[in-house]
Amino acid sequence: MNGSTSPKHPLDSLLRTDRIPHIWCPGCGIGTVFSSSLIAISSTGTDPMKTAVVSGIGCSGRGAGYVKLDSYHTTHGRAIPFATGMKLANPELTVVVFSGDGDLFAIGGNHFIHAARRNMDLTVICVNNLNYGMTGGQAAATTPHRAKTSTTPMGNPEGPFNLPLLAYACGATYIARWTMLHTRDLTQSITEALTHTGFSFIEVLAPCPTGFGRKNKLKNSDLLRIYQEKAIVKNGANPAETILDLEQGITLGKFVEFDRPTFADNYRAVNCD
Amino acid sequence: MEPAVLTGEHFLNGDVACAEGALAAGCRFFAGYPITPATEVAEHMSKRLPRVGGVFIQMEDEISAMAAILGASCAGVKSMTATSGPGFSLMMENLGLGIAMETPCVLVNVQRAGPSTGLPTLGAQGDMMQARWGSHGHYEIIALAPSSPQEIFYQTITAFNLSETYRIPVLIMADEIVGHLSERVIIPESSKIKLQSRPRPTGRKDRFKPFHPGPNGVAPMAHAGEGYMVHFTGLTHDERGYPAMTVEAQTEMMDRITGKIRRNLDKIIQVERYRLEDADVALVSYGISSRSSQAAVDEARERGIKAGLLRLLTVWPFPEDIVRELAKRVKGFITVELNLGQIHLEVQRCAEGRAPALLAGHVGGSAITPEEILERIKELVSQGK
Amino acid sequence: MKFWRVPLDTEEIVITRGVVHIIEDRCKGCGYCIDYCPRGVLEASRRFNNRGYHPPEVKQPDLCVNCHYCEAVCPDFAIFSVEAPAQPTSELPSK
Missing domain, CATH: 3.40.50.920 (Rossmann fold)
Structure with missing residues (x-):
């Protein structure tokens, strides 16, 4: 019954097992989101050889280093434009961007909005841990108002983005938000996003006990309890009405799914037809 | 489809000749951002690339343009961007990534006078040290300097060949005067243009080490989608491509990325x-x-x-x-x-x-x-x- | 398992069963698998793994219904379950 005689973990075939254990802290939710992503990748039935994972910098950005697929760990914020070049150069590839909130929405915010506007055929999975974890828990573009971080020791004077609304305004054609606890829904959403043609965006809340938790007096599983208790699942909700408030509630669900021509479709239509 | 190599005698400015050189060299992906005096390179590529089966994309800035050409190159397509001083500064970040990931591509800088916004429409050669040392860390780089539209045509082909041979981003340090100067450009028959391709892996995919150097010090390059399951990172990495945070790994990687240039100087340098x-x-x-x-x-x-x-x-x-x-x-x-x-x-x-x-x-x-x-x-x- | 009214098809319903496997040396002791197992199969062990964490251990093996939630929630790829021979609902032990 114990580890010594275990068969292999079902995801081992998609993991660079020689690099496990990974660098993520005890209680960090990135590994769970990563795990859901791998389950989704293996369940879509697409050829894993034709799937590439691109990451930026930060804790979540390390994801690319653990997946046994073609994987590219790029510069801070630049995963989306790198992935854009890769997808346009080889349209047969399924290109997944796996990165964090700081990477995708602060330093990389400009690239996110333009890739969504173009409806670039990418799947963007954003692990939102509400702060910069890798550098020790600084305020991010997603940190709640008044939350404490190492650069907002008296509380965050700023407010966060509403990421699904941002993605919707920019033109994303698949938008969902889950927490790492909602593994089945999350996996389902990632599977849908991978097969969706166009710019898909999934925000996943995951705890950062070391960075965000410690400074806000939230123990290892406190944030998970908040995710569980405050979750309001509203599939199809108007992204403008979704909330992410650790006290008021967290709207989860698949909010948006529709088709419109991708960059590549329009490029062909304009230039070649 | 149009021919990629427009064999014949033309009257072209340097920017357009550069674009034609790239197409003749097999470039099929261009990502750029408008900037005087390099805009004509992008404009010409936007017109020509779709007609030769390539892709042009105007990105949101020069940072993303540089990132996109690396992504395209990692998927196996020869790629290029063109810019001038302010954009060149923004590209320094991902130029470093290209060097660390040993990813072939060509970056054209049609130089204008700086610093900062400077004299956008007037030429200078003030970015020469930036070309050498502009991205952080110690590295080797290849930079060519064309003096005419005809030369920029040929140098662009040379830049792609060097970039492919040594798996390194190659810079073309042109200037506004060459970029905007129109002269006679003779484009030879495509059979007369010698092209190089990056070294490619052979042998078992599961044993492939993406940064294990070949005979000339350059590692064969596997592309996304070929089943080699490669990992590329801007972190210091070992021959498997895995991050390795040690002095030994840093020494070994630096020896590879500088050595492949330092040990082939006689093949690279042209005067x-x-x-x-x-x-x-x-x-x-x-x-x-x-x-x-x-x-x-x-x-x-x-x-x-x-x-x-x-x-x-x-x-x-x-x-x-x-x-x-x-x-x-x-x-x-x-x-x-x-x-x-x-x-x-x-x-x-x-x-x-x-x-x-x-x-x-x-x-x-x-x-x-x-x-x-x-x-x-x-x-x-x-x-x- | 006790029902206040026994469904007519009880005998036909087969509840899946699972066997939990723990890769102890991958565990970082976050305890999520223990906290979120819907059947209370797991508990923290007193043992240390090679990284100094207390991995979970199986307290009530018979309760596992092979839902894979421990496997899905574990951030460290350290636990998973595999299917065991099924048993009829009536024989399922109470939690």
Whole structure:
């Protein structure tokens, strides 16, 4: 019954097992989101050889280093434009961007909005841990108002983005938000996003006990309890009405799914037809 | 579909000739952002690429343009971007990534006068040291300097070939004057254009190490989607591509990415010698300034001064040995460039005090004239008396 | 398992069963698998793994219904379950 005689973990075939254990802290939710992503990748039935994972910098950005697929760990914020070049150069590839909130929405915010506007055929999975974890828990573009971080020791004077609304305004054609606890829904959403043609965006809340938790007096599983208790699942909700408030509630669900021509479709239509 | 190689005689400006050179070299992906005086490269690519089965995309900034061409190259497509000073600064970040990931691509800088926004419509050669050291960390780079539309056509092909051979981003350090100068450009038959491709892996996919160097120090490159399951990172990495945070790994990686250039200098560096055999005064120049330099050499010779020109087609890596050899026999050097002394510093360094090294340069905004150079030649000669 | 009213098809319903496997040396002791197992199969062990964490251990093996939630929630790829021979609902032990 114990580890010594275990068969292999079902995801081992998609993991660079020689690099496990990974660098993520005890209680960090990135590994769970990563795990859901791998389950989704293996369940879509697409050829894993034709799937590439691109990451930026930060804790979540390390994801690319653990997946046994073609994987590219790029510069801070630049995963989306790198992935854009890769997808346009080889349209047969399924290109997944796996990165964090700081990477995708602060330093990389400009690239996110333009890739969504173009409806670039990418799947963007954003692990939102509400702060910069890798550098020790600084305020991010997603940190709640008044939350404490190492650069907002008296509380965050700023407010966060509403990421699904941002993605919707920019033109994303698949938008969902889950927490790492909602593994089945999350996996389902990632599977849908991978097969969706166009710019898909999934925000996943995951705890950062070391960075965000410690400074806000939230123990290892406190944030998970908040995710569980405050979750309001509203599939199809108007992204403008979704909330992410650790006290008021967290709207989860698949909010948006529709088709419109991708960059590549329009490029062909304009230039070649 | 149109032919990629427009064989024939054309009247093109440098920017357009550069774009045609890229297409002739097999470039099929261009990501860019409008910037004077490089915009015409992007404009021409936007028109031509769809007609030869390639992709053009105008990105949201130069940071993303540079990132996109790396992504495209990692998927196996020859790729290029073109910019000028302000955009060049933004591209330094992902230029470093390309160097660390050993990803072939070509970056064209049609230089204008800086710093900052500077003189957008007027030429300079002020980014030469930035080309060498602009991205953080220590590395080697290859930079070429074209002096005419015809030369930028050929140098763009050379840039792709070097980039593919050594798996490194290659810079074309043009300038506004060459970019906007229209001259005759002869495009040869495609069968006459020799193209190089990056080394490619052979053997078992599961044993492939993406950064294990081949015979010439360059590792074969596997592309996304081929089943090699490669990992590329900007972190210091071992031969498997895995991050390795040790002095040993750093030493090994640095030896690979600098060694593949340092150990192949004779294959990379190209210079032209003009009336240099018996020269007392050696001009060292590149790009548009080398044309004025050539005229100055002729004028000096008419006045009985034995001048010659060392024209750098490859600026980086700097032809140290050639300048060192020259320093043993010439009476002095004059570096001719549109800045206040950048390559001049290299010439000084390699002259090692054996021969005086002067600068004929100015702040940019106009080409240097043969008369200005001649004045410096006379100055050097009078110093020697 | 006790029902206040026994469904007519009880005998036909087969509840899946699972066997939990723990890769102890991958565990970082976050305890999520223990906290979120819907059947209370796991508990923290007193043992240390090679990284100094207390991995979970199986307290009530018979309760596992092979829902894979421990496997899905574990951030460290350290736990998973595999299917065991099924048993009829009536024989399922109470929690």
